[in-house]
Amino acid sequence: MIRETMSRATYPSKLPNSVKKAAQRLAKEDGVSLNQWIAAAVAEKVGVIETAADFFKKRAGKAKGDGLMKFLCNAPRVAPEPEDQLR
Numbered sequence: 001m002i003r004e005t006m007s008r009a010t011y012p013s014k015l016p017n018s019v020k021k022a023a024q025r026l027a028k029e030d031g032v033s034l035n036q037w038i039a040a041a042v043a044e045k046v047g048v049i050e051t052a053a054d055f056f057k058k059r060a061g062k063a064k065g066d067g068l069m070k071f072l073c074n075a076p077r078v079a080p081e082p083e084d085q086l087r
Contacts, residue, residue, distance in 0.1 A: 013038075 015023070020034075027037035 023037060023041070024034050027034045030037060032040075
């Protein structure tokens, strides 16, 4: 039987009061400690970022910059929508 061990590290953090209060409220609603809630939130964020990075890496495949330029050269030449214009 393989047994996983999870090492733990202490990381001091200074949160804005509003963020800390919201996290405390949410942790209480979930019935966990603030530390557990923050650890789960960080783990969730790490998972989201790693999943997105993996998705885009696979989506890009073996694409090269010249393929992008070819695609852009074939794009219609129309003015951007008002909300897409630079200010």
